[in-house]
Amino acid sequence: MxxxxxxxxxxxxxxxxxxxxxxxxxxxxxxxxxxxxxxxxxxxxxxxxxxxxxxxxxxxxxxxxxxxxxxxxxxxxxxxxxxxxxxxxxxxxxxxxxxxxxxxxxxxxxxxxxxxxxxxxxxxxxxxxxxxxxxxxxxxxxxxxxxxxxxxxxxxxxxxxxxxxxxxxxxxxxxxxxxxxxxxxxxxxxxxxxxxxxxxxxxxxxTTGTAEAVKITENIFRAVNIALVNELKLVYERMGIDVWEVIDGAATKPFGFMPFYPGPGLGGHCIPIDPFYLTWKAREYDAPTRFIELAGEINTAMPHHVIDRLREVVDREAGLGLSRARILLVGIAYKKNVADMRESPAMKLLELLAEAGAETAYIDPHVPEIPPMRDYARFTGCPARDPASLKPGQFDAVLIATDHDAVDYAALLGLGCPVIDTRNAMARRGLPMERVTKA
CATH class of the missing domain: 3.40.50.720 (NAD(P)-binding Rossmann-like Domain)
Structure with a gap:
């Protein structure tokens, strides 16, 4: 046949x-x-x-x-x-x-x-x-x-x-x-x-080359636009303007605008990786890829910005440096409501906190323990904390890296410490924002 x-x-x-x-x-x-x-x-x-x-x-x-x-x-x-x-x-x-x-x-x-x-x-x-x-x-x-x-x-x-x-x-x-x-x-x-x-x-x-280029283009489009809103976040932050409110307002335009949202970095197997396949291939043709490379620089820098903001808040609220701080990381997967750990920016945050000497713990309803990962072998097997075991006074700050729906965000406020929110999770749920810093 x-x-x-x-x-x-x-x-x-x-x-x-x-x-x-x-x-x-x-x-x-x-x-x-x-x-x-x-x-x-x-x-x-x-x-x-x-x-x-x-x-x-x-x-x-x-x-x-x-x-x-x-x-x-x-x-x-x-x-x-x-x-x-x-x-x-x-x-x-x-x-x-x-x-x-x-x-x-x-x-x-x-x-x-x-x-x-x-x-x-x-x-x-x-x-x-x-x-x-x-x-x-x-x-x-x-x-x-x-x-x-x-x-x-x-x-x-x-x-x-x-x-x-x-x-x-x-x-x-x-x-x-x-x-x-x-x-x-x-x-x-x-x-x-x-x-x-x-x-x-x-x-x-x-052609197969066209099909390969379609996929690369899709992910470059997302990487560049995420980098754009990440950069805008930094600019508007200095102006005292909430980038999330800006994006929500712009998204009401029924044409010519597509909302992308900032975060603590890029995750998943595609967006942090695929654009660089094209930059590598483009060198063969002496073709510059400045937008892609700049987007990569901005997105790669975002975890460092988040840690800087966390450091400022902990110093201001608790009078501590990160080397003596106890930090609860909320969400370790790269994306909400999944267990996918590929290229998760939360792992970079965890690494930076460890390098700073902070004492860390994490909660994630989808990741009971950190699986083996090529770049973060030192964290393999680290278990998630039981949210029911968390008590006021245990942490100096809460850092929201991934906004899973199954997390009790009101309970996080009940821990009595400042919250650094990289996903706008608190505001979207209408929770009190007095001790919340968007980063």
Missing amino acids: SLKRAISNRTARLGVIGLGYVGLPLAVTAAQRGFPVTGFDIDPAKMTRLDAHDSYIGAVRDADLKTLAAAGKLDWTTDFSRLADCQAILICVPTPLSRQREPDLSFVIGTAREIARHIRPGTLVVLESTTYPGTTEEVLAPILAESGLTPGKDFFLGFSPEREDPGNAQYDTRRIPKIVAGSGAEAGDLVERLYAGIVEQVVRVP
């Missing part, structure tokens, strides 16, 4: 490599749409939880894992030799930055080499990982060709960037429009046909 026909009648087995925030929801959605799916990951701990039908991703329900596994529509493995059974392979692995802010494609490259060992003629391979324009053709295709198969003839290659938004119940994997492109017309037709069977709307663009 041809690949086109197998995709159309949903008998083509899909292999999804990387069962994280992107891959697992994609695998589940494809299986719910009738495709047989095998998920691949190198982490045996994920396999243990999946075997118990215990989802570690908020967007995936335990019941869905159990139902799909029982129906034979979804399974998972660390055995990459089973890629040989897949007619379409979707790559959803991380693309981090090195410490020098250069693209780290080691996961993509390692995955491509694994596929090359097992790929069969007629297979479709689609990269979903965010990367710089040119990666699919310049990096992925040559590695896959080491299999002895010819791209466009013996196998087909495409790019379709992930667009997951953890914690967004309105837009799950199936409802988010999907950008697709193929390396050549036939590959493009296959990629379009495949994703049309998984999601509600498919948007085809001419």
Whole structure:
């Protein structure tokens, strides 16, 4: 049976490599749409939880894992030799930055080499990982060709960037429009046909480079605009103007304005990282990327600004330096109402507080303990405090880094110490602001 026909009648087995925030929801959605799916990951701990039908991703329900596994529509493995059974392979692995802010494609490259060992003629391979324009053709295709198969003839290659938004119940994997492109017309037709069977709307663009640039552009747009409001916050702060009130006022304009909000820094896997993939690639063309680099500088500086404001408040209210202060950090995840810790600015705040000698504790209803993280190994396993155990007099200041809805903000005021609020959480809930400093 041809690949086109197998995709159309949903008998083509899909292999999804990387069962994280992107891959697992994609695998589940494809299986719910009738495709047989095998998920691949190198982490045996994920396999243990999946075997118990215990989802570690908020967007995936335990019941869905159990139902799909029982129906034979979804399974998972660390055995990459089973890629040989897949007619379409979707790559959803991380693309981090090195410490020098250069693209780290080691996961993509390692995955491509694994596929090359097992790929069969007629297979479709689609990269979903965010990367710089040119990666699919310049990096992925040559590695896959080491299999002895010819791209466009013996196998087909495409790019379709992930667009997951953890914690967004309105837009799950199936409802988010999907950008697709193929390396050549036939590959493009296959990629379009495949994703049309998984999601509600498919948007085809001419080339894989275009599709790669679409994703990078989306995240640069957000990074630059967040940097803008962060800079405005600093300016308006000196003028005695509340930037949150300014943004709320400007947002009433029904055209020409889109609200972005300041914060303690950038978090998540995309916005702090992806723009620098383009700045790196742009050097190859001697093309300056001043807006992107300036936005990066502003956003990277925000945790330091927050700590400076905290230092001022603790000195003024308690007569203490940070080296003798006891600080409660509220919210350790990068985003409200999720457990996602990727690039969380709260971790940078925690590190800066530790370097200053402060005694710290944190609460977070979604993160019971800090997981292993590449840049913050010293905090691995640190447990969250039980909010019920917090008493007045235990802390010299409260620092709100992430505004989870499940936090009792009125109770934080009851601790009797100043609150430094980076998310406007107190004002949005109409709470007394006498001891609250926005930062």
